[in-house]
Amino acid sequence: MTASTSPQSAAFGLWPSPISAATVAAGATPLSQPQADGLDAYWLAGRASEGGRTTLLRQRGAELLEMTPAPLNVRSRVHEYGGGAYLVVAGTVYFSNFADNCIYVIAPGEAPRPMTLPGSARYADFAHDAARNRLIVVREDHAQAGAQPVNTLCAIDADGSETILARGSDFYAAPRLSPDGASLAWLSWDHPRMPWQGTELWLAPVQADGQLGSATLVAGGPDEAVCQPEWSPAGVLHCVSDRSGWWNLYRLADAEVQPLCERAAEFGSPHWTFAVSMYGFRSDGDIICTYIENGVSRLAQLSPDDGKLVPIVNPYEEIRELRVGGGAALILGGSPTIPLELARFDLASARPDVLARSITDLPADGYLSVPESITYASGGNGQRSAHAFYYPPCNADVTPDGAGKPPLMVISHGGPTGMATNTLKLATQFWTSRGFAVLDVNYGGSSGFGRAYRDALKGQWGVVDVEDCVAGARYLATRGVVDPERLVIRGGSAGGLTTLCALTFHDVFKAGASYYGVSDLKGLDDDSHKFESHYNEYLIAPKPESVALYLLRSPINHADKLTRPMIFFQGLDDKVVPPQQSEVMVSALRAAGVPVAYMTLEGEGHGFRKADSIVRTLEAELYFYLRIFGLTTPGQPAVVEIDNLPGAA
Incomplete structure (x- = not known):
């Protein structure tokens, strides 16, 4: 795609864009x-x-x-x-x-x-x-x-x-055999912990009959999260532990867990899915690793013997996974100008060879917004700092018509220990190319900033995350770069709770979108699957203290305070956040006369995978905001039904 040579004047939010919902759905291959x-x-x-x-x-x-x-x-x-x-x-x-x-x-x-x-x-x-x-x-x-x-x-x-x-144990992960097959290492943990709160690294001999001998606890415990155990070619057990407050690399030597590179950086990530790898070994025992510093990924070679960390030049600012083998490193990475791609790095020459791209047909640079990393004060008295990526509107075909500032979309990621990254995503550019500004927030509780920042959400879910999203919107409005009367917030899953709480308990945002979002904390406990069935004991409080807090923080109990227009998207096969959570909120808003839209998707679970689902939800969300802000043109066909919309036929 190429940019036009004659920019046209258009209102923010109504900019014509080559990045359609179909482009987003077809262009991004996970x-x-x-x-x-x-x-x-x-x-x-x-x-x-x-x-x-x-x-x-x-x-x-x-x-x-x-x-x-x-x-x-x-x-x-x-x-x-x-x-x-x-x-x-x-x-x-x-x-x-x-x-x-x-x-x-x-x-x-x-x-x-x-x-x-x-x-x-x-x-x-x-x-x-x-x-x-x-x-x-x-x-x-x-x-x-x-x-x-x-x-x-x-x-x-x-x-x-x-x-x-x-x-x-309640949970197991990462079984790893030593090179000689004589020993097995693995991780385990028990309720009520999640694996980024505390895990145990065990080691046992493999006996002649294939069973395990007596196991020894090597590292970890209730307050130490260990992840990614791996064996070096010489048979030395390594792992990542946050015992220092940061996920750093360690090895087991002389019956001691020894640090390899003490650094205020994250060499690991929360165990939401199995087998994520952030380091691997060269044949000589040196380690190729990726780590996160100030929200940005780095690539380096680490010598276990002297702890020397040598940077490896590469174009990526997010490295999601890394595997080493065959004299090369396979890297899944991206940057503000590079969508997620798989590259093979020859370790002798550090020369990258791109094997696969998540987006093969990329719009011209003139349509792509490059984010700014920002840090701002948050909390009741500004005592905390929050981090986010700010994307200004960007479209080479358009000159703003001069009528005010752009609307702002604040994104609250899921997890809630997830992490917003600055890798180029068409789903974000869909909005910025239409004249929306976007703020992708790494609120307190996000990974990538150390254990203390991750633990900022302990007992504070629905408070700290919401404060950081609200503070981010206010920060940009105060700077005069966005329209304070057109601030919207969207989030999925745990980010949906953040979105709902921000709209229910604060008056900053004018509208919002919940993608399979949590509205009822007690219902989440009642319906949750095993992995997350005790997560709220960390995020809110153990029982019975949590009972009063559930009532206080669950938007479903305060629907009378939710007076901002909302659109809800829900997969009917969702086992993590069942449809009833969205349906109760939608019914309450309908009864209260608040503008509300609800879209259900058959065959979708917790997260939408089908191209048609991606297209339908994006088009409906855009249509919803434009109708709420009075930006649609007469006769424009309805994409989704909006109940209680003033002036609707």
């Missing part, structure tokens, strides 16, 4: 979970046009091969969020198929075949035990109806038979 197998590179790619199916791709030389044609869907449902859905070992692929939860195997030159039988179990985070010709996996068994599933570490032989290796 990329995840890169793996190296010798010189071959593997990764997962989402197919929005195929109902959100995820397929496995292999790059071998100049050949790109789809390993899992439709209807195969490489996705795990362990913890509901999945991850760690496949493993490649010497050309053989093992993967979890979403439809039946079975593990399939693809041997070289053969078609995929099931390794396990359909049943009540789900599998994730595979490790290969070559000496015993088996997989070691995290298994989640849903056999007992009405009860929480049982999580274990399990060995699966080539014939599909299963043997439990470790049980008794």
